[in-house]
Amino acid sequence: MSASISVRKFxxxxxxxxxxxxxxxxxxxxxxxxxxxxxxxxxxxxHTVAAQGGVAASLGNSEEDHWHWxxxxxxxxxxxxxxxxxxxxxxxxxxxxxxxxxxxGMPFDRLDNGRIYQRPFGxxxxxxxxxPVARSCAAADRTGHAMLHALYQRNLKVNTHFFTEWMALDLxxxxxxxVLGVTALEMETGEVVAFHARAxxxxxxxxxxxxxxxxxxxxNTGDGLGMxxxxxxxxxxxxxxxxxxxxxxxxxxxxxxxxRGEGGILRNAQxxxxxxxxxPNAKDLASRDVVSRAMVTExxxxxxxxPNKDFVLLDITHLKPETIMKRLPGIREISIRFAGVDPIRAxxxxxxxxxxxxxGIPINYRGQVVAPRGGNPDAVVNGFYAxxxxxxxxxxxxxxxxxxxxxxxxxxxxxxxxxAINDLRMGRREHKPLPQASIDRTLARLDRxxxxxxxxxxxxxxxxxxxxxxxxxxxxxFKALLDEGVHQIMEVAELVxxxxxxxxxxxxxxxxxxxxxxxxxxxxxxxxxVGAAARKESRGSHVRxxxxxxxxxxxxxxxxxxxxxxxxxxxxxxxxYKPVHMDPLTVDSIPPKKRSY
Amino acid sequence: MESRTVxxxxxxxxxxxxxxxWMQDIxxxxxxxxxxxxxxxxxxxxxxxxxxxxxxxxxxxxxxDAMNINGKNGLACLTDIESLKQPIVLRPLPGLPVIRDLIVxxxxxxxxxxxxxxxxxxYDPLPERERLQSPEDRDELDGLYECILCACCSTACPxxxxxxxxxxxxxxxxxxxxxxxxxxxxxxxxxxxxLDDPYRLFRCHSIMNCVDACPKGLNPxxxxxxxxxxMMRRAV
Numbered sequence: 001m002s003a004s005i006s007v008r009k010f011x012x013x014x015x016x017x018x019x020x021x022x023x024x025x026x027x028x029x030x031x032x033x034x035x036x037x038x039x040x041x042x043x044x045x046x047h048t049v050a051a052q053g054g055v056a057a058s059l060g061n062s063e064e065d066h067w068h069w070x071x072x073x074x075x076x077x078x079x080x081x082x083x084x085x086x087x088x089x090x091x092x093x094x095x096x097x098x099x100x101x102x103x104x105g106m107p108f109d110r111l112d113n114g115r116i117y118q119r120p121f122g123x124x125x126x127x128x129x130x131x132p133v134a135r136s137c138a139a140a141d142r143t144g145h146a147m148l149h150a151l152y153q154r155n156l157k158v159n160t161h162f163f164t165e166w167m168a169l170d171l172x173x174x175x176x177x178x179v180l181g182v183t184a185l186e187m188e189t190g191e192v193v194a195f196h197a198r199a200x201x202x203x204x205x206x207x208x209x210x211x212x213x214x215x216x217x218x219x220n221t222g223d224g225l226g227m228x229x230x231x232x233x234x235x236x237x238x239x240x241x242x243x244x245x246x247x248x249x250x251x252x253x254x255x256x257x258x259x260r261g262e263g264g265i266l267r268n269a270q271x272x273x274x275x276x277x278x279x280p281n282a283k284d285l286a287s288r289d290v291v292s293r294a295m296v297t298e299x300x301x302x303x304x305x306x307p308n309k310d311f312v313l314l315d316i317t318h319l320k321p322e323t324i325m326k327r328l329p330g331i332r333e334i335s336i337r338f339a340g341v342d343p344i345r346a347x348x349x350x351x352x353x354x355x356x357x358x359x360g361i362p363i364n365y366r367g368q369v370v371a372p373r374g375g376n377p378d379a380v381v382n383g384f385y386a387x388x389x390x391x392x393x394x395x396x397x398x399x400x401x402x403x404x405x406x407x408x409x410x411x412x413x414x415x416x417x418x419x420a421i422n423d424l425r426m427g428r429r430e431h432k433p434l435p436q437a438s439i440d441r442t443l444a445r446l447d448r449x450x451x452x453x454x455x456x457x458x459x460x461x462x463x464x465x466x467x468x469x470x471x472x473x474x475x476x477x478f479k480a481l482l483d484e485g486v487h488q489i490m491e492v493a494e495l496v497x498x499x500x501x502x503x504x505x506x507x508x509x510x511x512x513x514x515x516x517x518x519x520x521x522x523x524x525x526x527x528x529x530v531g532a533a534a535r536k537e538s539r540g541s542h543v544r545x546x547x548x549x550x551x552x553x554x555x556x557x558x559x560x561x562x563x564x565x566x567x568x569x570x571x572x573x574x575x576x577y578k579p580v581h582m583d584p585l586t587v588d589s590i591p592p593k594k595r596s597y
Numbered sequence: 598m599e600s601r602t603v604x605x606x607x608x609x610x611x612x613x614x615x616x617x618x619w620m621q622d623i624x625x626x627x628x629x630x631x632x633x634x635x636x637x638x639x640x641x642x643x644x645x646x647x648x649x650x651x652x653x654x655x656x657x658x659x660x661x662d663a664m665n666i667n668g669k670n671g672l673a674c675l676t677d678i679e680s681l682k683q684p685i686v687l688r689p690l691p692g693l694p695v696i697r698d699l700i701v702x703x704x705x706x707x708x709x710x711x712x713x714x715x716x717x718x719x720y721d722p723l724p725e726r727e728r729l730q731s732p733e734d735r736d737e738l739d740g741l742y743e744c745i746l747c748a749c750c751s752t753a754c755p756x757x758x759x760x761x762x763x764x765x766x767x768x769x770x771x772x773x774x775x776x777x778x779x780x781x782x783x784x785x786x787x788x789x790x791x792l793d794d795p796y797r798l799f800r801c802h803s804i805m806n807c808v809d810a811c812p813k814g815l816n817p818x819x820x821x822x823x824x825x826x827x828m829m830r831r832a833v
Contacts, residue, residue, distance in 0.1 A: 041653055041659075044659070044745070045659040045661050046659075047653070047654065049654065050656065050658050099725075099726060099727055103717075103723055103727075103728065105776075105779070105781070107735065107738045110731065110732045110734075112732060113729070114730055114731055115727060145745070146742060149742070153715050153716035153717075154716055156714075156715065217654040217655065217659065218652055218653050333657075334657075457643075458646070459643040459646075460643075501646055502645075502646050502647065503646045505613040505697070507611060507612055507696065507697050508649050510650070511646035511647065514646075
């Protein structure tokens with residue numbers, strides 16, 4: 001097939017209008033570059049809106065703090081898989097990007113002296129791991145909402161050009177491997193257009209919907225990851241998924257760690273504050289992977305609550321009602337609506353729930369997408385940038401600290417924007433010619449879906465995918481289940497190739513959108529399962545039964561063989577590995593040691 | 598709770614194939630775990646993939662799944678199925694053009710939001726650190742900044758139905774007051790000038806449908822009253 005579609009030319013195209021996309025867009029619009037922001041939902045519907053607890057920055061507004069301490073916590077939180085250059089970059093930039101956000105109008109809560117309010121959060125400590133520190137800058141428990149709206153509003157001020165309710169379909173890459181834009185579908189009309197750009201920035205968010213039980217929005221289907229993988233870009237460290245300790249049992253809706261930052265306590269069926277046994281120092285404010293595993297252990301050993309003993313309780317009944325109303329009003333609303341419990345009076349039933357993807361499209365700290373080429377594991381892919389949850393810089397390594405995700409999207413959204421501007425000014429002025437093959441690939445995919453008969457049902461296939469992931473790649477991982485999981489997910493992948501939709505309308509065809517999203521979900525699911533089955537150690541969020549705690553390998557971590565990043569290629573499910581950046585930009589490397597809280 | 602059957606009556610219109618809108622009667626088996634209206638609509642779509650609606654966060658913060666539910670605007674994800682009389686009648690938000698089924702064209706709604714210049718204006722040189730704001734001054738923004746732009750309020754407002762091109766509507770005016778109330782903002786007089794017109798602000802007749810419709814418990818009528826006060830004080 002070699003049909004032609006209409007082409008729109010821009011200097012830069014940004015895919016995704018959550019925090020990272022909007023932050024990058026501010027940079028490009030202020031620089032006066034012709035920029036298109038493509039989003040499958042109206043910008044303020046993006047999932048950044050659901051972030052609750054805060055954004056990390058060592059402002060030191062209520063107690064002494066330092067970016068170097070923040071860096072140490074982040075490296076330790078990552079279980080040493082994080083790249084220390086990117087982590088230093090992020091922690092040093094934190095104050096700048098948070099202050100900018102305040103200048104944009106973000107309604108942060110305030111301290112009595114008028115400065116931004118900060119609260120403690122899991123894994124954030126003072127003086128290189130000594131005791132919890134108030135580092136999370138918050139707007140009540142609606143920080144993501146306040147941030148996303150402030151960023152959208154700033155974009156209105158600088159006249160960013162949005163293509164709202166357009167879904168990007170495929171990355172356009174030429175024979176040199178350079179990225180030249182994306183193909184995209186206008187949902188209202190069904191028209192397919194090529195966005196031809198000299199810089200393409202992906203800020204498409206995570207893919208938490210690969211799991212059956214997830215705090216993530218319906219839209220979090222890993223579209224950027226699917227597009228990148230299909231275009232031959234590897235995905236990095238996809239076996240690392242964060243299970244947030246406190247999703248509402250049954251509903252999956254998130255309850256922020258800020259609840260524990262304000263003094264909330266996790267209790268088992270005996271009413272015991274069990275985290276004291278697992279993390280004597282940080283207790284309920286230990287790192288998320290540590291808390292989630294402790295909760296699952298409590299449940300597995302019969303100390304769960306409720307008739308089926310399948311959840312634990314998050315207790316804030318000892319906090320003053322005024323504190324709850326002031327600092328955690330959204331949590332109270334969610335708890336009443338989704339758990340039927342007013343947390344002022346009774347504890348909230350919670351269970352670890354899939355929340356965040358640590359891996360993603362590999363980038364360097366400047367926001368450029370990198371992939372191995374000619375012996376260089378981090379060779380830049382020309383014209384391609386990424387930021388936020390879809391990317392892997394890697395600041396989170398094997399486990400992310402709470403509040404570092406909102407920070408990541410600000411720092412790397414800005415950084416990707418700045419780098420793209422620089423490259424656009426230094427690089428060639430004209431657009432490289434559009435390769436027809438990339439466009440044909442999109443048209444073939446749409447054509448296949450349109451004409452599929454006797455195919456598989458999208459809803460059922462997605463459910464099958466989510467159930468395989470939930471069972472085979474959960475909080476604790478088992479060799480036998482992972483190996484079987486690889487087999488099962490490849491079977492699901494065959495079903496995804498034959499999805500069929502009944503609705504053939506051109507107008508706002510959400511059945512078509514969901515089928516196209518499933519093409520992206522399956523790439524992420526394969527990358528996760530294959531990477532997880534191959535990584536034969538326990539590290540951060542990836543803990544296996546056949547890599548237990550031994551004197552030789554404390555907590556099952558094996559730095560000799562596995563202190564390296566996974567790279568998964570969609571073609572043939574191929575795996576490759578690359579070294580972790582152990583050298584920061586200016587300070588001394590933080591050497592690996594046993595992680596305890 | 599056992600599995601139960603629920604009756605729905607849904608507004609359907611696909612301009613690609615329907616000459617005019619029609620109402621579809623469907624019944625659905627629900628499971629014990631289906632609590633919210635959105636759970637049910639997602640299940641309906643699994644049966645008939647042609648039903649079109651918007652949804653995203655499913656927890657009431659993104660504002661996607663606003664619709665008219667048994668005659669009242671609300672978010673499907675926050676509405677308990679048990680609370681609804683059957684058949685559950687679902688229509689698109691009233692007063693805006695329908696694109697398809699439960700999906701409305703929100704261009705006009707967003708144009709009004711954009712018209713109030715919903716961003717902070719401050720002419721001072723940027724300080725090195727954050728601008729200071731007392732907790733009391735910050736409290737003034739509570740009940741204003743939490744808006745999710747779902748349009749439940751504006752599409753429940755008769756004044757907005759009559760003049761969607763001229764009346765800013767409750768959502769836009771709530772946002773306007775959010776910036777007027779912010780001690781960091783310096784564009785008070787420009788903002789009031791922008792609203793000083795027979796339609797933009799003064800078409801609000803305090804009917805208070807907006808307050809009743811807001812799924813976040815916000816009070817646009819009160820905010821509009823405060824803008825009117827500021828306008829009056831400025832005039833005398």
